[in-house]
Amino acid sequence: MIKExxxxxxxxxxxxxxxxxFFYVRSCIRQTFFPGSEWAFIKILKEFLHKDLYENxxxxxxxxxxxxxxxxxxDTTMTVAARQFALMxxxxxxxxxxSCITSFGLYTEILETWREFPEVEARVREFLWKAxxxxxxxxxxxxxxxxxxxxxxxxxxAQAKYRLVNKLTGEPLRVVEHIGCHYAKMFPSKGVGGxxxxxxxxxxxxxxxxxxIDYPERRHCCGFGFRQYLVQANRGFSIAxxxxxxxxxxxxxxxxxxxxxxxxxxxxxxxxxxxxxxxGKTYGPDGHGIPVFTYEEVAGLLLGLDPWRLGLQVHQVSxxxxxxxxxxxYDPDEKYKSLDGKDLGRPEVPSVLKV
Amino acid sequence: MKNFGFYIQPDSxxxxxxxxxxxxxxxxxxxxxxxWCIGCxxxxxxxxxxxxxxxxxxxxxxxxxxxxxxxALQEVEKCMLCGKCNLxxxxxxxxxxxxxxxxxxFSRYQNLVY
Ligand code: SF4
Ligand code: SF4
Numbered sequence: 348m349i350k351e352x353x354x355x356x357x358x359x360x361x362x363x364x365x366x367x368x369f370f371y372v373r374s375c376i377r378q379t380f381f382p383g384s385e386w387a388f389i390k391i392l393k394e395f396l397h398k399d400l401y402e403n404x405x406x407x408x409x410x411x412x413x414x415x416x417x418x419x420x421x422d423t424t425m426t427v428a429a430r431q432f433a434l435m436x437x438x439x440x441x442x443x444x445x446s447c448i449t450s451f452g453l454y455t456e457i458l459e460t461w462r463e464f465p466e467v468e469a470r471v472r473e474f475l476w477k478a479x480x481x482x483x484x485x486x487x488x489x490x491x492x493x494x495x496x497x498x499x500x501x502x503x504x505a506q507a508k509y510r511l512v513n514k515l516t517g518e519p520l521r522v523v524e525h526i527g528c529h530y531a532k533m534f535p536s537k538g539v540g541g542x543x544x545x546x547x548x549x550x551x552x553x554x555x556x557x558x559x560i561d562y563p564e565r566r567h568c569c570g571f572g573f574r575q576y577l578v579q580a581n582r583g584f585s586i587a588x589x590x591x592x593x594x595x596x597x598x599x600x601x602x603x604x605x606x607x608x609x610x611x612x613x614x615x616x617x618x619x620x621x622x623x624x625x626x627g628k629t630y631g632p633d634g635h636g637i638p639v640f641t642y643e644e645v646a647g648l649l650l651g652l653d654p655w656r657l658g659l660q661v662h663q664v665s666x667x668x669x670x671x672x673x674x675x676x677y678d679p680d681e682k683y684k685s686l687d688g689k690d691l692g693r694p695e696v697p698s699v700l701k702v
Numbered sequence: 703m704k705n706f707g708f709y710i711q712p713d714s715x716x717x718x719x720x721x722x723x724x725x726x727x728x729x730x731x732x733x734x735x736x737x738w739c740i741g742c743x744x745x746x747x748x749x750x751x752x753x754x755x756x757x758x759x760x761x762x763x764x765x766x767x768x769x770x771x772x773x774a775l776q777e778v779e780k781c782m783l784c785g786k787c788n789l790x791x792x793x794x795x796x797x798x799x800x801x802x803x804x805x806x807x808f809s810r811y812q813n814l815v816y
Binding site for chain 2: 584
């Protein structure tokens with residue numbers, strides 16, 4: 348598709364994103380997958396953009412994984428969401444910012460369900476009251492955390508120490524952007540740019556100096572798909588999806604992948620190791636993989652945060668190639684040290700994928 | 703190579719630019735009732751060969767329509783041409799002649815398989 352056409356579609360799919368006073372809800376899985384990402388988001392919003400952001404430790408999982416695997420019934424899920432809304436109301440906030448795409452999709456689904464069926468909302472209010480004696484106001488603005496970074500992408504670019512540009516050649520880095528399916532595929536009007544041509548990550552990459560790669564399977568799912576992965580025998584379907592994407596992007600020689608969902612960076616990163624072990628195939632240059640980042644990690648790196656504080660050492664595909672290309676300073680000896688300087692040990696080296 | 707308890711599913715996307723659909727056209731020419739198949743699988747349920755070999759006429763019809771000819775050829779070799787499926791088909795597809803036609807066409811045009 349020609350770029351002008353995309354821009355027209357992007358114009359049609361604009362959403363309102365609150366500018367301040369955020370009630371931030373964490374993801375239950377990102378903490379372990381990419382531990383520095385949420386830390387970076389809060390730091391960027393508070394210290395670089397000087398925004399008011401509040402999170403309540405009583406916040407729980409949204410139940411999204413249980414809901415999408417048919418373990419948790421929708422009524423339970425809606426009541427859990429209602430409790431999160433109640434925590435937000437009690438704290439005096441109206442703008443809900445989930446860190447997770449699954450949560451964002453789920454809250455959107457719940458609010459849309461209540462809009463269509465007010466009697467369901469009334470029922471859930473009653474459930475919540477009976478269970479917890481809480482009441483709530485619905486969020487005035489619901490945006491994903493990547494929407495917020497997207498909104499402030501130019502301010503971030505203005506404060507950035509680095510750009511997504513190859514220091515040696517002066518060329519923009521070639522970036523694959525991958526959007527979580529639940530960002531806009533369920534409710535296209537709730538995502539920046541809609542389902543077909545979401546602009547949320549593209550906008551960041553363009554503002555930060557990179558070049559987005561268009562490749563045939565760009566909108567294909569990463570393969571997480573909840574049940575595809577959670578049942579071991581089904582994991583072949585999951586990895587097949589990621590492999591299809593890698594096979595499709597490989598000829599375009601991407602320098603890196605940027606994602607906005609907990610599952611996508613996890614699977615696009617870890618499956619590169621598994622494909623290497625199972626089929627001997629790797630996708631980056633010289634047996635290395637294609638480094639995969641969350642958008643907060645990329646924003647944090649460009650703003651000059653320490654790569655190891657951002658948690659890049661827990662990535663399966665090593666990220667140093669991208670750090671070197673951009674010219675980011677880092678101390679290799681610090682890679683496997685904890686915050687208080689203790690040695691964390693070394694992970695086992697894969698037999699195929701070079702790290 | 704490591705065994706993780708699952709394997710990478712091969713891609714089942716059909717690329718009509720690459721798949722050779724000439725076989726489907728030739729089969730329909732020889733046995734026009736091939737086009738009437740609705741894929742119900744009644745033929746497969748009655749098939750004696752299918753009881754012993756996993757042969758599946760419905761699968762053959764699907765493979766031929768998709769242009770996955772190599773797999774189709776491997777399949778049709780299992781049919782013993784007894785014609786039981788002919789009696790069962792609710793659409794009146796001459797299934798036996800479809801199988802026979804595929805075998806004949808293959809023996810004549812080797813290049814349909816690649
Ligand atoms: S019984 Fe007839 S219609 Fe049904 S799948 Fe077989 S050939 Fe097709
Ligand atoms: S003709 Fe072939 S497909 Fe049909 S019932 Fe007999 S063995 Fe099965």
